[in-house]
Amino acid sequence: MPVTTLEGHEVHVDAEGFLTDLSEWDDELATVLAAQIGLTLTDEHRAVLTFLRDDFAQRGETATLRRASAGSGVSVKDLFRLFPQKPAKKMAYVAGLPKPVGCV
């Protein structure tokens, strides 16, 4: 897996830039990842990220948009506002989780 340096953080990423080592993630890195895609993190973002991380720890799979909405209590509409255009992918990226497997 390629190693890349983001503002002084050395992280392992896949070809699309998603973290491959979950343990490298922390709140500070989340801010850096968010900046990479033009986002400034707020508490609203962080609530969603926390749900995603916890859910992943339990199920070993990145939550879909619907699951993230149901689990975090943030409406789908707000998820689109917080992570514009491709919320499912952007949430996973900032949360340091694998890209969600779009269902086959």
Place this chain on the structure above:
Amino acid sequence: MTRHVVVLGAGTAGTMLVNKLRRRLDDTWKITVVDRDDAHPYQPGFLFVPFGGPTDDLVRSRHAFVHDGVELVLEAVDRVDVAAQEVLLLDGRLLPYDYLVIASGVTLRPDQTPGMLGPEWRRSIFDFYTLDGAKALATALRGFRRGRLVVHVTDVPIKCPVAPLEFTFLADDWLRRRGLRSHTELVFVTPMDGAFTKPVASERLGSMLSDRDVVVEADFLVERIEGRSLVSYDGREVPFDLLVTVPLHMGAEFVTRSGLGDELGFVPVDKHTLQSTADPRIFAVGDASDIPTSKAGSVAHFSVDVLVDNLVELAAGRPMTHSFDGHANCFVESGDRKALLLDFNYETEPLPGTFPVPYVGPMSLLKESRANHLGKLAFQWVYWNVLLPGRPIPLAPAMSMVGKQNPVSTS
């Protein structure tokens, strides 16, 4: 002492399962399968109905396919009482079980998208995932002269995820033959970022859309329908004259009522054994489970084989040793009497090459051919006569790499 396997749903998966299981378990095991009605549809046939395809052999009685040694109960399931190990039917009957298999497929939920079931439903808004919808759409298409024809997927997962693409290819072909194509804007609207999720196939299928001048509106998650427009959560609008939508797919409502479903009502299971993560006596097979592969008849078929082997082991008091690899195999109709074939599993995406299909011969993978189209049509016979009765079919459940061209390192 009699022990009991109860299967909920006598569709593709449930029917194959009980028939195969009956041959393998002795008569200390009673097998019961429940369905709410006696009409078993051949769903892949719905695809052709809007374009004037035959409707006569698309539905048969479930009784005809269920082995004599299996009890078929026709009543809707109300709920599963997991603690008591019994199923409650709508008429109040109780079915106790030692092992329970949920095979209740998906339920289409147009009611979940505001505006979908409004005044335009079945006037300018249609689906082809139900026989009624496909027939109504056939009438609407016959009267179609010009305008915007929009094919739309509400959200994933959906069963037979290639069907909306197939519909688009067939619509393009049908419009051309009638001289209407130049008066029609054909639009494909999807919540995904491309035509299909697996990269090699997505690229191939995506270029087949652009070759046919189909406009693709990707990353579009519909929030509501307003009059004759789809409106997305991020405020985009796609107007239509005729909308062909694939409504939201959810699991059967009794799954959620019983506390066995995820946020869409699909049953979380171990993807290799299909065992419920909530209770070791419960399994889910076919479209009803949450396994990360296509919801397709072929997956139902391959996974039923694994489940039968495992249930036989459990019945004998041994641990399960068989594992499902997510094998899926889908024909994709591309119009002009041609089709492609995709073959993949949890680990390997669809690749080009050839594939041996019993009864029909070698097929080309990921490439359009006449043989593939004939294969797709022949499948209806195989379905009624070989698959449902649970006769052995010389196709191993696990995916094979024989005949496939390995991808050159992603160029």
